[in-house]
Amino acid sequence: MSVTAPLGFRAAGIAAGIKASGGRDLALVVNDGPSRAAAGVFTANRVKAAPVLWSQQVLSGGRLKAVVLNSGGANACTGPEGFQDTHATAEKVAEVLQDSAGEVAVCSTGLIGERLPMEALLAGVDQAAGQLSKNGGLAAADAIRTTDTVSKISFKRGEGGYMVGGMAKGAGMLAPALATMLCVITTDADLTSEELDAVLRRATSLTFDRLDADGCMSTNDTVLLLASGAAGVRPDLEEFGRKVTEVCADLARQLLVDAEGASKAIAIEVIGAACEQDAVNVGRTVSRSNLLKCAIHGEDPNWGRVLAAVGTTDAVFEAERLNVAINGIWVCRGGGVGDDRSKVDMRPRDVTITIDLSAGPHTATIHTTDLTAAYVHENSAYSS
Amino acid sequence: MSVTAPLGFRAAGIAAGIKASGGRDLALVVNDGPSRAAAGVFTANRVKAAPVLWSQQVLSGGRLKAVVLNSGGANACTGPEGFQDTHATAEKVAEVLQDSAGEVAVCSTGLIGERLPMEALLAGVDQAAGQLSKNGGLAAADAIRTTDTVSKISFKRGEGGYMVGGMAKGAGMLAPALATMLCVITTDADLTSEELDAVLRRATSLTFDRLDADGCMSTNDTVLLLASGAAGVRPDLEEFGRKVTEVCADLARQLLVDAEGASKAIAIEVIGAACEQDAVNVGRTVSRSNLLKCAIHGEDPNWGRVLAAVGTTDAVFEAERLNVAINGIWVCRGGGVGDDRSKVDMRPRDVTITIDLSAGPHTATIHTTDLTAAYVHENSAYSS
Numbered sequence: 001m002s003v004t005a006p007l008g009f010r011a012a013g014i015a016a017g018i019k020a021s022g023g024r025d026l027a028l029v030v031n032d033g034p035s036r037a038a039a040g041v042f043t044a045n046r047v048k049a050a051p052v053l054w055s056q057q058v059l060s061g062g063r064l065k066a067v068v069l070n071s072g073g074a075n076a077c078t079g080p081e082g083f084q085d086t087h088a089t090a091e092k093v094a095e096v097l098q099d100s101a102g103e104v105a106v107c108s109t110g111l112i113g114e115r116l117p118m119e120a121l122l123a124g125v126d127q128a129a130g131q132l133s134k135n136g137g138l139a140a141a142d143a144i145r146t147t148d149t150v151s152k153i154s155f156k157r158g159e160g161g162y163m164v165g166g167m168a169k170g171a172g173m174l175a176p177a178l179a180t181m182l183c184v185i186t187t188d189a190d191l192t193s194e195e196l197d198a199v200l201r202r203a204t205s206l207t208f209d210r211l212d213a214d215g216c217m218s219t220n221d222t223v224l225l226l227a228s229g230a231a232g233v234r235p236d237l238e239e240f241g242r243k244v245t246e247v248c249a250d251l252a253r254q255l256l257v258d259a260e261g262a263s264k265a266i267a268i269e270v271i272g273a274a275c276e277q278d279a280v281n282v283g284r285t286v287s288r289s290n291l292l293k294c295a296i297h298g299e300d301p302n303w304g305r306v307l308a309a310v311g312t313t314d315a316v317f318e319a320e321r322l323n324v325a326i327n328g329i330w331v332c333r334g335g336g337v338g339d340d341r342s343k344v345d346m347r348p349r350d351v352t353i354t355i356d357l358s359a360g361p362h363t364a365t366i367h368t369t370d371l372t373a374a375y376v377h378e379n380s381a382y383s384s
Numbered sequence: 385m386s387v388t389a390p391l392g393f394r395a396a397g398i399a400a401g402i403k404a405s406g407g408r409d410l411a412l413v414v415n416d417g418p419s420r421a422a423a424g425v426f427t428a429n430r431v432k433a434a435p436v437l438w439s440q441q442v443l444s445g446g447r448l449k450a451v452v453l454n455s456g457g458a459n460a461c462t463g464p465e466g467f468q469d470t471h472a473t474a475e476k477v478a479e480v481l482q483d484s485a486g487e488v489a490v491c492s493t494g495l496i497g498e499r500l501p502m503e504a505l506l507a508g509v510d511q512a513a514g515q516l517s518k519n520g521g522l523a524a525a526d527a528i529r530t531t532d533t534v535s536k537i538s539f540k541r542g543e544g545g546y547m548v549g550g551m552a553k554g555a556g557m558l559a560p561a562l563a564t565m566l567c568v569i570t571t572d573a574d575l576t577s578e579e580l581d582a583v584l585r586r587a588t589s590l591t592f593d594r595l596d597a598d599g600c601m602s603t604n605d606t607v608l609l610l611a612s613g614a615a616g617v618r619p620d621l622e623e624f625g626r627k628v629t630e631v632c633a634d635l636a637r638q639l640l641v642d643a644e645g646a647s648k649a650i651a652i653e654v655i656g657a658a659c660e661q662d663a664v665n666v667g668r669t670v671s672r673s674n675l676l677k678c679a680i681h682g683e684d685p686n687w688g689r690v691l692a693a694v695g696t697t698d699a700v701f702e703a704e705r706l707n708v709a710i711n712g713i714w715v716c717r718g719g720g721v722g723d724d725r726s727k728v729d730m731r732p733r734d735v736t737i738t739i740d741l742s743a744g745p746h747t748a749t750i751h752t753t754d755l756t757a758a759y760v761h762e763n764s765a766y767s768s
Binding site: 044074077078079081111114115218219290294295300302310311313317322332337371372378 | 706
């Protein structure tokens with residue numbers, strides 16, 4: 001299912017020989033219309049990979065015929081030659097589809113600072129084009145994996161019978177905005193590119209942007225939303241927004257659970273904030289405390305490390321009015337010792353840390369993982 | 385030597401029974417004058433431990449008779465009762481010295497969120513007072529250790545014959561401002577508290593504030609500078625500033641080398657910055673990239689992770705003009721692939737990453753460590 005769950009889409013995932021492992025490493029997603037409306041959200045990193053620079057330019061037109069994605073190389077920090085490689089990839093896709101390169105988005109993921117093996121990649125585009133099918137969604141999702149241990153796919157049915165489908169990859173460098181990831185979402189509903197853009201920005205701000213596995217922001221993050229209009233349904237915009245958000249949230253959850261070396265999925269729930277931005281900032285800052293992430297890994301409800309992190313933010317709060325609960329036990333009340341910390345059950349994989357700033361009605365939840373020796377191993381044993 | 389290297393100071397370090405290990409855990413440093421001028425710099429964390437709140441108040445008077453320090457408990461997030469404990473500790477020191485509690489600073493370090501065992505601590509003050517001596521500097525430096533594997537001490541002789549001595553502790557939560565640490569610096573030169581304050585702020589901004597082991601800011605950081613005037617020397621202020629900075633740099637280096645679980649000492653040297661603040665911000669941001677710290681641990685000169693971190697800052701730079709050298713090899717030039725990365729020798733413990741922003745003449749160096757499985761173990765295996 002994945003990106004081919006909605007009508008009007010074909011996809012393929014093949015092994016082009018880009019990855020040393022020999023596994024699938026090139027995916028192609030094609031929108032057969034009748035509509036080609038599309039929108040994209042990209043990394044906020046100022047060092048952007050060539051495919052991000054290219055796809056941003058393409059998306060300014062609000063239309064996409066196809067998306068070509070490769071794992072095995074990020075094509076980031078590769079200079080004008082790297083941009084030329086991306087351009088050539090889009091031209092090749094346009095050629096095999098007899099369409100315009102100006103409506104072909106390109107996504108790459110893998111090691112930064114190395115050129116892509118273009119001969120293999122361009123031959124792979126031919127091969128992928130030959131295998132495009134309405135059942136190709138799973139193979140495409142498989143082909144964009146890097147250190148992901150599983151493919152990430154999702155789909156939901158909307159009111160009136162339209163579908164939203166999606167695939168994503170990402171297992172490290174998960175940080176806003178966005179998480180380090182590639183994501184393609186498709187729908188057979190009929191919407192304008194402006195509508196898609198508004199819906200996608202809101203959906204990603206509530207989901208992928210609130211995922212922070214290791215605080216590291218990628219050069220390649222891309223989330224695309226393509227609408228074929230093939231179901232002939234003009235959905236209610238709010239209802240459509242909810243469906244896209246559900247798909248994004250589902251994929252974000254899958255990314256979190258598969259994050260490199262993680263043994264815990266931690267929800268940092270900030271309540272009582274003076275504004276939503278305060279809640280997000282506090283959650284983000286706490287989610288980046290290596291000391292706290294180690295403590296959670298050790299199943300230690302060390303709320304002092306939560307307060308130490310909250311204290312580094314400029315959110316509205318008074319230290320003596322902070323309350324912290326871990327898995328429902330209010331271990332810190334009024335900035336000091338609260339209920340007995342030995343009552344906290346730290347054994348489940350899911351850990352919820354609730355931080356009450358006692359400063360207002362606003363809330364936000366940031367999702368992160370623990371810091372483990374396995375994370376260190378995965379990110380020090382080889383280049384990625 | 386340590387804090388008792390200059391004339392006019394006595395110190396002691398004893399086992400009061402605060403630490404479960406039974407090791408030394410209480411230090412007392414006394415200034416016998418004739419001067420009592422003093423200055424202090426404290427954590428920027430908004431969640432401040434009781435002893436920080438107390439000592440900031442004391443230092444507003446610009447005079448210190450004594451400093452009492454304990455390991456085995458941070459007395460942070462302990463509410464009004466914790467502040468009362470700090471107050472009682474200062475009163476006890478004043479009593480044994482027949483002096484004023486208003487000129488006694490208190491420092492604590494250890495686990496956040498637990499009350500101190502006051503009976504043991506107050507008895508310890510009596511014991512320490514009985515052991516005060518001009519040779520007590522080493523015992524005092526030993527008593528403030530937590531996860532530090534060695535004591536940190538330093539001393540330098542100034543022009544005209546005065547001395548500057550110091551001791552410090554800190555092995556985790558090393559982040560500005562300041563690194564998670566306690567530090568007491570003494571001198572027998574004769575200076576006003578205003579002069580000491582200016583010198584200390586400048587010295588810490590160039591040393592401890594540029595140390596960032598794990599990005600976590602403590603609730604207890606304190607650096608104190610006490611002048612007895614016993615050498616009868618009024619030093620040149622600039623020369624005195626250099627000496628204090630040298631002592632701070634020496635202690636900072638010792639903290640870095642002893643940082644929890646570290647196997648590499650990494651200097652992030654930022655050059656070509658439009659202003660000093662840009663250089664500091666870029667260095668700090670790069671020093672906090674878990675992915676980069678893992679790569680350095682794995683002896684992988686992964687400059688892509690450097691650029692990915694630089695790109696998240698708001699410093700003045702253009703991505704295509706960034707250059708990066710690792711241990712002297714310019715592996716990234718003009719934002720792209722530079723010299724052969726296989727030429728980089730990653731085996732030495734010291735690793736220097738030079739980032740040229742190509743945007744101006746300013747520079748700054750931030751010191752950090754690699755991220756290791758040992759760090760994870762040390763911070764997850766027990767509460768600290």
